[in-house]
Amino acid sequence: MLRPITAGVDGSPESLAAAGWAAREAQRRHAPFRIVHAWEWSPHPSVTVPADAGQRHWAHRILREALDHLRLQYPDLHVDDQQVPVLPSAALHDASAESDLLVLGSRGISGFTGYLVGSVALQVVARAECPVVLVRAEQRSQDEHIPAADGRPSTVTPYRDVVIGIDLDQPCDEVIEFAYEAARVRGAAVRLVHSYRPPTLYAVGTGEISGPELAADREHSLEGLIRQWHDKYPDITTTGTANQGRAASHLLRSSQDACLLVLGRRRLRGHIGAHIGPVTHAAMHHAPCPVAVVPHD
Known part of the structure; x- marks a missing residue:
């Protein structure tokens, strides 16, 4: 049932x-x-x-x-x-x-x-x-859709993208699948948004990866993740961006033209008191579109 x-x-x-x-x-x-x-x-x-x-x-x-x-x-x-x-x-x-x-x-x-x-x-x-x-x-229901050709709100045009915040180091299947299922029932596209910190000023000579190398690594990981989920949802168009900087800023910018912003929230067993991360806090307060917070282990 x-x-x-x-x-x-x-x-x-x-x-x-x-x-x-x-x-x-x-x-x-x-x-x-x-x-x-x-x-x-x-x-x-x-x-x-x-x-x-x-x-x-x-x-x-x-x-x-x-x-x-x-x-x-x-x-x-x-x-x-x-x-x-x-x-x-x-x-x-x-x-x-x-x-x-x-x-x-x-x-x-x-x-x-x-x-x-x-x-x-x-x-x-x-x-x-x-x-x-x-x-x-x-x-409103029309806010979930792309505007009509004349710029007016519409409920018969395609849905805007479903945007998901991605941690490429620990991608969570439950959160990603929720986003794809939301896109599937809407006939919408999925947009993956990943943010990463820039290397420190003292990276040279310490063995730490350089800025261009880090950017290339993030792009490569993102492309691999997109291929993986395209195999499971071949009918859903998927795009992605890997951005250097604050995750909240990039996600809020992406949410401006989204029908849904999807974020993960780790379950903390035995944790006393409520805990929500700063990125989710920012989305709850500032994102113009509906925000889905998906629990995962």
Whole structure:
């Protein structure tokens, strides 16, 4: 049985955009789709809860409005819904354990909205059992596609590229395969982006590889990786770049014309506290396209 695509909703524009993205992904994958709203009763409820509304009633209303919004846009899609009166971080972690994909809303540089605030956001992204996709409030279905010939947004033109950040020294099959599967269901191309540090000023005479040699080595490794995955996905066009400099800068530049940016996140067994690397942090805050964070061993 296929596991569902799950979207967390909290009544915010960000979460509704995430639910819409998740609905389209469920249609592309022919997968079950559900939305989850998590809340915890508090004697001092959030300011987002009207003073004359009970917390449970308000939670029901948020879920109902999200369902109405989705049924209006996707009338042929079956939507399951779940309301969980527990801490949102716990509910979303549990949802990730039984989902194929977890989709959440993101506000970008100002942080997350609703229940995704500070440490909660880090816990969800850093500890989820399945890939997590973060979607901006302004994200629309036409943003995933190349503009029409006249420059106008379109939903019938080809999809933009799926971009993946690659560590050529330790390429991860789970992360790469996620990107290729995302491209496959869209009929999109894949673009591999690798960044490397320049050699130190004291490389000469120390046995350290020189700048031109390092660049050639990175290009050769990238070409080999592209050939390897082309054999598995021969119908998907794959390109790649190996760039000297900061990974975050190159990935953010590449994400400007992507439909999805895919990054890996290593599972840390027994690790206390949430941990997300600086490149993923930068992408979560600044990338204009949806960002997928894929856990791997």
